[in-house]
Amino acid sequence: MRFINSKIHAIADYASGVLMLSLPLFINLSSQTNATTIALVTGIFILLLSILTRYEGGLIPTIPLYAHLGVDIVIGLALIVIVLASEFTGAINYFFWLMGAAALFFGCFTVLRPVQRRKFKH
Secondary structure (H helix, E strand, C coil): CCCECHHHHHHHHHHHHHHHHHHHHHCCCCCCHHHHHHHHHHHHHHHHHHHHECCCCCCCCCECHHHHHHHHHHHHHHHHHHHHHCCCCHHHHHHHHHHHHHHHHHHHHECCCCCCCCCCCC
């Protein structure tokens, strides 16, 4: 059962993209260049995907929402696999787990149709 509307999903997308991009600022990743690269590439990708999706948050709406949700699921699985396959420890590990779980959650439970805007009579 899908219960998250696409407007909430759009807000979560932009927030998660910014969080991924800001990870190197909040956690000392000087010895973890792979984690920095993963966070930056994923953050940029999430923001680009959000900008290009046909939903309330899309600035250049070209990608269908169902495709966006599929990519969210892939991103979530990839982040979790990265945690399992890597030797990241501590806060980095927890951060990637949390972001992966959030991407899976939003990808699986967002309603497939964007919220309809009301048309007002003049």
